[in-house]
Amino acid sequence: MNASSRIPLIVLFGGESAEHDVSCVTAAHVIAAANAEKYDITTIGISRAGNWNLVSPTSDELATGRLSTTGTPTNLQTITSLSAQCVVLPLLHGPLGEDGTVQGMLELGNIAYVGSGVLSSAVCMDKVVSKQILQHHNIEQPAFIALRDGECSPADIDAAIDQLGFPIFVKPANMGSSVGVSKVARREDFMTALHLAFQYDEWAICEEFIAGREIEVAVLGNMEPIASVPGEIVPAGEFYDYKDKYVNNSATLHIPALLTAEQSQEVREKALNIYKALRCDGLARVDFFFEESTSRFLCNEVNTIPGFTPISMYPKLWEQTGISYSDLIDRLIELAFERHARRRRHTSH
Ligand SMILES: Nc1ncnc2c1ncn2[C@@H]1O[C@H](COP(=O)(O)OP(=O)(O)O)[C@@H](O)[C@H]1O
Numbered sequence: 150m151n152a153s154s155r156i157p158l159i160v161l162f163g164g165e166s167a168e169h170d171v172s173c174v175t176a177a178h179v180i181a182a183a184n185a186e187k188y189d190i191t192t193i194g195i196s197r198a199g200n201w202n203l204v205s206p207t208s209d210e211l212a213t214g215r216l217s218t219t220g221t222p223t224n225l226q227t228i229t230s231l232s233a234q235c236v237v238l239p240l241l242h243g244p245l246g247e248d249g250t251v252q253g254m255l256e257l258g259n260i261a262y263v264g265s266g267v268l269s270s271a272v273c274m275d276k277v278v279s280k281q282i283l284q285h286h287n288i289e290q291p292a293f294i295a296l297r298d299g300e301c302s303p304a305d306i307d308a309a310i311d312q313l314g315f316p317i318f319v320k321p322a323n324m325g326s327s328v329g330v331s332k333v334a335r336r337e338d339f340m341t342a343l344h345l346a347f348q349y350d351e352w353a354i355c356e357e358f359i360a361g362r363e364i365e366v367a368v369l370g371n372m373e374p375i376a377s378v379p380g381e382i383v384p385a386g387e388f389y390d391y392k393d394k395y396v397n398n399s400a401t402l403h404i405p406a407l408l409t410a411e412q413s414q415e416v417r418e419k420a421l422n423i424y425k426a427l428r429c430d431g432l433a434r435v436d437f438f439f440e441e442s443t444s445r446f447l448c449n450e451v452n453t454i455p456g457f458t459p460i461s462m463y464p465k466l467w468e469q470t471g472i473s474y475s476d477l478i479d480r481l482i483e484l485a486f487e488r489h490a491r492r493r494r495h496t497s498h
């Protein structure tokens with residue numbers, strides 16, 4: 150392929166969320182792995198303050214596996230003018246990246262992008278709304294109650310405790326990386342946990358505690374998605390918290406998960422049903438609790454931009470299923486163009 154026929158690929162990374170650093174690591178690995186003969190890569194780093202910069206990754210940064218977001222200021226118009234046929238790979242996690250905001254901006258610009266659209270991204274980021282939809286589809290999940298800041302009376306709190314029973318997990322509705330998540334065993338701690346969750350979102354979700362193993366399935370595709378072999382995370386601490394995820398890297402991954410063939414089949418099918426119910430496109434990692442006492446898989450959450458460093462669960466699961474890291478990037482880009490063409494058929498009249 151000559152230079153002019155390469156696909157213009159825009160890698161968007163960094164961002165304002167708690168997962169800024171991991172995104173900088175992911176971007177370095179994706180750029181190093183993407184086929185240079187196939188893609189003409191432009192790299193855009195979003196600083197912690199939300200400024201967009203055109204970045205030129207140095208060979209040092211690529212070798213050490215971490216990019217910096219400093220560079221020449223840029224914006225969406227500049228991206229669009231790069232090429233009408235470009236595709237954006239948003240390597241952004243959490244609010245203002247994974248939640249439909251960046252996706253909406255790209256839709257307005259008529260730009261193809263990897264992953265789910267506005268609706269699915271926003272729904273999957275919101276633990277309250279996504280659980281309500283899954284409930285509608287009769288998908289098993291932990292019992293939950295949603296509370297809104299300023300609207301929950303002592304009676305609501307008593308009712309939540311009565312219904313869920315201690316311990317209770319309290320989380321902000323729109324977050325990630327276990328930020329603002331608490332496991333509480335007493336009424337006083339419940340109030341503190343709620344206040345913490347309300348620092349990150351107006352809505353909090355309270356869930357019954359599930360004594361279960363954490364099983365994750367990678368899903369890939371648009372109209373006919375496929376599910377990977379399941380993997381398992383064994384947290385080092387009491388639960389899979391921020392430290393475990395990004396500071397100590399102390400959790401253990403089992404790929405594939407230690408499940409029977411039937412259990413594995415069951416969770417893969419559940420992951421596909423959940424992916425379809427939440428209208429995902431491109432990719433998502435569907436996380437479950439496996440409650441051994443009842444042999445049930447309960448859906449915990451769906452991540453539409455899952456961790457994507459080469460040692461992250463999502464690419465590891467595909468590798469085990471037979472798709473390499475660089476083939477996965479190719480497939481995601483094909484899916485982005487396919488989705489974009491499908492969208493345009495419905496939106497351009
Ligand atoms: N209902 C629950 N029962 C048991 N453990 C839970 C429950 N909810 C969350 N956890 C623990 O907390 C971690 C983070 O919660 P999660 O809902 O996945 O939030 P995040 O979006 O921040 O990853 C989970 O990986 C799990 O270890």
Ligand SMILES: [Mg+2]
Pocket residue numbers: 326327436450
């Ligand atoms: Mg999680």
